[in-house]
Amino acid sequence: MDTAGRTNTRDIARAAVRAQLAQVAFTLFRREGFEKVTLDDLAAAAGVSRSTFLRYFGTKEDAVLGTFDNKGERVADALRRRPGDEDDWTALRHALDTAIEEYRKDPDAALALTRLVRDTPALCARQLEKQHGWCPALALALAERSGRGPTPTLGQQVRVAAALDCLRVAVDHWTASDGHHDLVTLLDEAFAALARG
Amino acid sequence: MDTAGRTNTRDIARAAVRAQLAQVAFTLFRREGFEKVTLDDLAAAAGVSRSTFLRYFGTKEDAVLGTFDNKGERVADALRRRPGDEDDWTALRHALDTAIEEYRKDPDAALALTRLVRDTPALCARQLEKQHGWCPALALALAERSGRGPTPTLGQQVRVAAALDCLRVAVDHWTASDGHHDLVTLLDEAFAALARG
DNA sequence: GCTAGCCTGACACTCAGTTTCATCATGGAT
DNA sequence: ATCCATGATGAAACTGAGTGTCAGGCTAGC
Incomplete structure (x- = not known):
């Protein structure tokens, strides 16, 4: 949604990616433990770069608590x-x-x-x-x-x-x-x- | 204090050093801002090594909230x-x-x-x-x-x-x-x- | 004085998070 | 259909916190 409240194609895509990343992260965290999983692990598992992951979630915690x-x-x-x-x-x-x-x-x-x-x-x-x-x-x-x-x-x-x-x-x-x-x-x-x- | 409750010379010295480090850190934080001050800054200002500082306070925050x-x-x-x-x-x-x-x-x-x-x-x-x-x-x-x-x-x-x-x-x-x-x-x-x- | 146990400093390391930059895709306008 | 501006991505370098290890030095207690 932009500032006027409209929902854009991009925003829908972003939300979908975000949900997907969160899902991957959650699965990995539950299997390996939150501390054991590094940002590199998350990015690799989700098939994106570390940069991208951190753009969706400012911190590792936010992948869970976003x-x-x-x-x-x-x-x-x-x-x-x-x-x-x-x-x-x-x-x-x-x-x-x-x-x-x-x-x-x-x-x-x-x-x-x-x-x-x-x-x-x-x-x-x-x-x-x-x-x-x-x-x-x-x-x-x-x-x-x-x-x-x-x-x-x-x-x-x-x-x-x-x-x-x-x-x-x-x-x-x-x-x-x-x-x-x-x-x-x-x-x-x-x-x-x-x-x- | 050891586990039996006695206080020995070492513990007194430790407590004094700890208090001193906390004082130095607090002064520096107030002057420069907590985020701006690095562990290296703290160690240098207190005249100890970074290692030592971190041994007294496990984290930067603990220097304030210890x-x-x-x-x-x-x-x-x-x-x-x-x-x-x-x-x-x-x-x-x-x-x-x-x-x-x-x-x-x-x-x-x-x-x-x-x-x-x-x-x-x-x-x-x-x-x-x-x-x-x-x-x-x-x-x-x-x-x-x-x-x-x-x-x-x-x-x-x-x-x-x-x-x-x-x-x-x-x-x-x-x-x-x-x-x-x-x-x-x-x-x-x-x-x-x-x-x- | 000797020794055992500590405190210390030095150093290397991992990892989170920031910043910058180049590249690439896309949606919208002409 | 083409062009372009916007934004998404990835690569990479960097800072800084916190951990672990190790060797040397100080001191209390014998």
Whole structure:
């Protein structure tokens, strides 16, 4: 999509190549381990040059976590679409349904991914960082909802961060249970744990 | 300290050198910017070899954030010392007084540090990762307090993570206010924001 | 003083990520 | 159909972080 929102042939091709590269990388990472696979290995396996691979994914981690950045904005949009009379917690909880949607759509793929991330410190760290990167957009969405200008309060920032903790902890437990526990239930349980008392 | 807890001459010397290296690094980072300073620069400025510098701090980031790892255990210990009849939130809130102690002891140094971290993406990420690394120990402490075995519940994990969010957000605001706001007040406010409603 | 265990510096190495440049394909306009 | 501008690719050189090895030197303890 260009800046006006049109989708171009080139962009479609790019997205397809990108998906293909990510697929190859994921397979290789799972078989050999993330650390063992070098950029040269990835490029060779995908049949492109190292340069090209790095143009599609700025870092090795992004070949795995590339889709993650986007999700933050998606959740923020979902948050903005929540009815204005919901309190922050309720709105956040519902907005997070957006984030867990793909876990439910393809649990096996999601499990393979979360396991790879969980077992790779570098990916853990990078995922944490990316998820933390969602905070400003989410806090901004809360601020807009509250109608008190574009500057999130400390409280809104805390609630956003805590909501993302709920997501993370819930997904961790879901992964640890090999996908047997229900992610929605876990997420509800996590949110319930925030209530005082 | 050796494994038995005794402190010998070598360890004292090591700690002194380490502190000295950290000081030199911090000064250089503030003056030139974290990214601009190479390990060779650091080694040269400190009058040691690159090898030696890397032996004291496994990574460049650790020259700044080296003290951070320790803090997690300190907070966990503080948590264990809280009276058993306190609920998780209250115990966590009080345990965090340990973490903010040095901000109050030497606000200027703390401000310089938080500013450097805040303005350096690599340090931000690494700090987030280290702080997240506290979670298991803190959750374990909560689990022990609750007397229901050594396995933290999902709820305890969530509360620990949320408490650390409070710390982070409070410190962020404190830094943004150039230390003018009261960190204790900010932290209380952050905890208050977790209450539903 | 001797020795064993360390700290240190030197060096070579791997690998991630950046930058530059030449080449090649393609889509769109004439 | 041809031309051209844009952008995708690959090659290569480079920087810098972090690892591993090894030899020499200092020091604590005997």
